[in-house]
Amino acid sequence: MMLGRIEGFGGVVRGRAEVPPSRLALWWRRWGVNAAYYGLCTVLLLMFLFPIVWSLLTSFETAREASASPPAYWPSRFSIENYRNLANYGEGIGRYVWNSGSVALLTVIGTLVLATLGGYGFSRFRFPGRNALFMLILATLMIPFQSILNPLFILLRLLHLQDTHLGLALVYTTFQLPFAVFMMRNAFDAVPIEIEEAAVLDGCSPAGTLLRVMLPLVGPGLATVGLFAFFGSWNELLAALILVSDSRAYTLPVMLLNAQSGQLGAVNWGLMQAGIVLTIVPCAALFLLLQRYYISGLVAGAVKA
Amino acid sequence: MVTTLFGYTIPRSWAAYLFILPCLAVTTLFFLVPLGMTAWMSLNEWPLLGHPSFAGLRNYLALFVDASFWGSLLFTVKYTLVVTPAIFLFAFALALLVQRGARFVGIFRTAYFLPVVIGMTSASLLWTWLFNDQVGIFSALLMDLGLVDEPVQWLGETNSALASIVTMVLWKAAGFTMVILLVGMQAIPVDLYEAAALDGAGWLRQIRSITIPLMRRTFALALTMSFIGSFLAFEQFFVMTRGGPFNSTITIVHWIYRASFTYFKLGYGAAMSMVLLLILLVLSGLQLWLLRDDKE
Numbered sequence: 001m002m003l004g005r006i007e008g009f010g011g012v013v014r015g016r017a018e019v020p021p022s023r024l025a026l027w028w029r030r031w032g033v034n035a036a037y038y039g040l041c042t043v044l045l046l047m048f049l050f051p052i053v054w055s056l057l058t059s060f061e062t063a064r065e066a067s068a069s070p071p072a073y074w075p076s077r078f079s080i081e082n083y084r085n086l087a088n089y090g091e092g093i094g095r096y097v098w099n100s101g102s103v104a105l106l107t108v109i110g111t112l113v114l115a116t117l118g119g120y121g122f123s124r125f126r127f128p129g130r131n132a133l134f135m136l137i138l139a140t141l142m143i144p145f146q147s148i149l150n151p152l153f154i155l156l157r158l159l160h161l162q163d164t165h166l167g168l169a170l171v172y173t174t175f176q177l178p179f180a181v182f183m184m185r186n187a188f189d190a191v192p193i194e195i196e197e198a199a200v201l202d203g204c205s206p207a208g209t210l211l212r213v214m215l216p217l218v219g220p221g222l223a224t225v226g227l228f229a230f231f232g233s234w235n236e237l238l239a240a241l242i243l244v245s246d247s248r249a250y251t252l253p254v255m256l257l258n259a260q261s262g263q264l265g266a267v268n269w270g271l272m273q274a275g276i277v278l279t280i281v282p283c284a285a286l287f288l289l290l291q292r293y294y295i296s297g298l299v300a301g302a303v304k305a
Numbered sequence: 306m307v308t309t310l311f312g313y314t315i316p317r318s319w320a321a322y323l324f325i326l327p328c329l330a331v332t333t334l335f336f337l338v339p340l341g342m343t344a345w346m347s348l349n350e351w352p353l354l355g356h357p358s359f360a361g362l363r364n365y366l367a368l369f370v371d372a373s374f375w376g377s378l379l380f381t382v383k384y385t386l387v388v389t390p391a392i393f394l395f396a397f398a399l400a401l402l403v404q405r406g407a408r409f410v411g412i413f414r415t416a417y418f419l420p421v422v423i424g425m426t427s428a429s430l431l432w433t434w435l436f437n438d439q440v441g442i443f444s445a446l447l448m449d450l451g452l453v454d455e456p457v458q459w460l461g462e463t464n465s466a467l468a469s470i471v472t473m474v475l476w477k478a479a480g481f482t483m484v485i486l487l488v489g490m491q492a493i494p495v496d497l498y499e500a501a502a503l504d505g506a507g508w509l510r511q512i513r514s515i516t517i518p519l520m521r522r523t524f525a526l527a528l529t530m531s532f533i534g535s536f537l538a539f540e541q542f543f544v545m546t547r548g549g550p551f552n553s554t555i556t557i558v559h560w561i562y563r564a565s566f567t568y569f570k571l572g573y574g575a576a577m578s579m580v581l582l583l584i585l586l587v588l589s590g591l592q593l594w595l596l597r598d599d600k601e
Contacts, residue, residue: 037407040402041413044416047476051432052423054442055434068440070448070449071440110331113327118327120324121325122325125317125321126318133325137332140332140336142589142590143582144582146561147343147561147582150346151339151340152335154342170335206324231424235423237425238540238562241562242566257426260433276430279423283422284419287422302523
């Protein structure tokens with residue numbers, strides 16, 4: 001069932017009904033209403049962006065100014081001191097970016113591969129237990145991952161995956177799978193069967209058909225699934241806190257949390273802002289570039305329900 | 306029906322199982338097995354290091370008389386009941402605002418949604434700083450405006466800490482609910498509004514008589530999603546108040562984490578996880594029931 005769609009955020013939506021009075025009155029009314037409308041929207045926009053912009057500005061203050069009390073309203077001079085301090089924090093910021101980056105990348109790859117295979121299997125084949133197995137994967141959505149973290153801790157220790165990028169990525173991939181398989185199955189369902197039959201007639205094996213014919217056609221679905229996997233793993237705190245105990249293997253959120261705890265009660269606020277900006281930038285950039293895929297994922301989730 | 310895979314001829318249904326096998330294997334190993342283990346661990350005395358010993362229902366009995374557990378459960382319910390309607394009303398207003406096909410509306414939608422993607426931990430760290438009494442902007446602004454005489458300890462008192470965190474979550478999560486509501490809002494046929502306008506119905510009347518009644522399902526979805534999400538709240542409290550002052554802002558997930566990995570009682574944590582799981586299953590069941598297809 002389709003409830004309607006949003007074509008990316010930039011898309012213009014059909015206008016709502018208007019009463020048709022005289023042209024002049026309409027012009028005046030619209031002008032006043034529009035001024036109020038855009039005024040309100042802009043105030044809200046500033047409120048939503050303010051915390052991010054404020055943090056960004058502060059991150060470019062000097063370390064002393066960023067920790068000043070009361071805070072300065074405007075940086076007195078531009079400085080990258082906070083970013084220098086961040087670069088040398090702990091094991092060096094490169095280490096934590098590498099940890100978070102490789103966990104996120106492994107999660108994205110793992111989710112894409114598993115969900116593509118699974119989604120294709122569920123979409124294109126009839127076999128005993130098909131519906132039951134699909135429901136089983138979807139049902140995992142009803143159980144919060146927060147309630148199975150204790151055994152996951154034991155399990156990763158048993159498998160010698162504690163403190164490894166792969167271990168954390170496997171856990172994140174598992175959390176992503178229900179949504180991802182659902183998305184990919186829908187994406188494959190939307191490809192006309194004739195295209196595949198033509199490929200089979202030409203002598204393509206199932207694996208070959210999937211790889212060479214189908215995969216290019218489900219690109220948008222892959223983008224959606226990949227984005228959700230990235231945001232989910234890059235920003236995750238609780239599982240990373242539990243499953244990683246070696247401080248050299250900390251991901252960015254865990255490292256930032258430790259920095260916020262402060263050394264002997266003194267928090268380096270400038271360094272914190274630099275770290276927060278560094279964590280936010282990849283997410284914001286990916287979202288701004290690929291938002292239509294992210295939103296279509298949300299819409300699919302909303303329509304499914 | 307047969308097919309070929311890497312040069313071998315096999316029945317087509319075998320190929321299907323091969324495709325879904327990796328996905329099932331990972332789900333089994335990292336989801337179903339841990340799920341069973343949670344149930345088993347909850348019946349054991351399970352220290353972080355050293356050997357577990359069978360304890361029967363002792364963890365559950367201890368949990369039943371544990372004031373901290375009930376306190377955290379109560380606080381989680383309180384937080385959920387405050388934050389869910391707050392997000393919903395704010396997001397509904399936002400959705401009404403950005404649903405029209407006006408110029409630049411895409412920019413506003415994007416800006417309102419942006420905080421959703423930046424991660425709960427970064428958002429919490431950011432707002433801890435904004436709310437800080439010494440270096441935070443909110444306290445400084447109030448002092449400079451002459452409204453208060455000394456720095457405000459936003460996060461130092463239970464109710465103001467809750468209000469501060471709800472404010473942060475509104476900023477962080479309203480965009481998500483806004484999109485869900487927009488989807489439902491735009492599924493309403495335009496002719497309904499046109500007919501109502503012809504009959505002389507004003508903007509408010511149209512919302513009351515068309516938008517709201519036709520969006521019941523979407524409302525149910527948005528409300529249950531944020532209800533379930535709020536029930537699992539962790540980062541915002543763990544980062545912003547650390548459960549304080551005097552353990553008055555500990556959520557259930559936070560308490561499970563603390564019992565398991567600060568006090569090293571994994572079995573006890575697992576018993577609480579089972580209770581959480583049960584609550585969430587009931588909530589999800591309720592969600593499915595509310596969203597059931599009336600046609601069937």
